[in-house]
Amino acid sequence: MLGWTWGLLFAPQxxxxxxxxxxxxxxxxxxxxxxxxxxxxxxxxxxHLVWRVKLAAYLIKSAAPIGAMITFIGLFSGSIWGIPxxxxxxxxxxxITSTLILFIMYLGILTLHGSFSNLEKADRLMSILVIIGxxxxxxxxxxxxxxxxxxxxxxxxxxxxxxxxxSMLYPLFISVIGLGFTLISLGILSSRSYILSREKNKKWALxxx
Amino acid sequence: xxxxxxKNFNEILDMGGHGIYVWSVYFIGISxxxxxxxxxxxxxxxxxxxxxxxNASS
Numbered sequence: 001m002l003g004w005t006w007g008l009l010f011a012p013q014x015x016x017x018x019x020x021x022x023x024x025x026x027x028x029x030x031x032x033x034x035x036x037x038x039x040x041x042x043x044x045x046x047x048h049l050v051w052r053v054k055l056a057a058y059l060i061k062s063a064a065p066i067g068a069m070i071t072f073i074g075l076f077s078g079s080i081w082g083i084p085x086x087x088x089x090x091x092x093x094x095x096i097t098s099t100l101i102l103f104i105m106y107l108g109i110l111t112l113h114g115s116f117s118n119l120e121k122a123d124r125l126m127s128i129l130v131i132i133g134x135x136x137x138x139x140x141x142x143x144x145x146x147x148x149x150x151x152x153x154x155x156x157x158x159x160x161x162x163x164x165x166x167s168m169l170y171p172l173f174i175s176v177i178g179l180g181f182t183l184i185s186l187g188i189l190s191s192r193s194y195i196l197s198r199e200k201n202k203k204w205a206l207x208x209x
Numbered sequence: 210x211x212x213x214x215x216k217n218f219n220e221i222l223d224m225g226g227h228g229i230y231v232w233s234v235y236f237i238g239i240s241x242x243x244x245x246x247x248x249x250x251x252x253x254x255x256x257x258x259x260x261x262x263x264n265a266s267s
Contacts, residue, residue, distance in 0.1 A: 004235065009221065010211055019224035022231050026238050069245055077234045084227055182242060189249035196256045206264055209257040 003175030011168050023081040025172055029179040030074035034102060035137055037067035037183070041109075042134040045127035057123035058198060060130060061113055062191035066183060068106035075099055086150055094143035095151035098136060105133040119198070 007025035014021040041063050047056040078096065079089040090096070109129055116122035144153045162169060199205050215221045222228050 008231070008235070009213055009215065012214055013225070018227055020227040020230055022224070022227075023234050026234060030238070066245070069241060073238045073241060077238060080230050080234045084230055186242075186245055186249060189246065189253065193249060193252035193256050196253070196260065200256065200260050200263065205260055209260045 001178065003171045003173070003178050006171035007168070007175060011171050012165075014168075017085055020081060020084040021168075023077050024168075025175045027074060027077040027081060028172060029176040030070050030077060031099065032176060033179060033183055034067060034071035034074045034099065035140060037063055037070060038102060038105070038130075038134065038137055041067065041130050042137075045130035048123060048127045049131070054123075055195070057127060058195050059191055060109070060126060061123075062194045063187060064106050064109045064113075066186055066190060068103060068110065070179075070183065071099065071103040071106060075103060091150045093149040093151055094147040095140065095149050098140040098143050101136055102133075102140060105129075105136065109133070 004025050008022050011022070011025075013019055041060045044053075044056040044059045044063070047053045048060070075096075078099075082091070083089050109126055112129055113122045113126045116125070143149060144151055164172065196205055196208060215224075222232070224231050
């Protein structure tokens, strides 16, 4: 909320995009976490497939709806931002299309898991699909460099220089941290209910209600 | 850096003609996140209720 308030009310107007750029404080954190949630799921999928960690599969199933939700917010905010900036809400360019594929992957993972009555088999197949889909993450990241796209190249970089003024960068950074903690809280709530529902026949589950 | 970027409340709402885009994105985005929290909390309560009922009957 601090990052968004700062960005919406106190950050200066952009010289080119005017005030429509203020969508960045929700759009950029959303797409960052859309990819990070998937990366987290891929690590869990590997743990489930290699070491048969049951909890890892539970975490994938809990994280997938959050990933779908935050990817939808990223796509939606980007589309609305595109109306005043590009003159169109949608363009089939590499960055937008690969992010749409990520959203479809999240939905596919949830649908696949939901379509099996044997939950152990569903966990295994879901993990395999997550591993297959991880190839899309570097494509999303590098799409603006590999192809000529309507979407602008990355303005901020973890390792390199940034082209954003500090008066806009600081609220953006706070927005990323804030949304991160919000999603972690949501993830804890979501995984708690899913773990309890899967382990409801165990004695320890009763101690946690 | 900490000066308000707008002169009055109407300017904040209008944002130079971009207010409809900016505010609709934040309203819908924050609503989706808030609803996700409500759903997650509701699910925990439902599961807890199921576990309590199951143990009470057995």
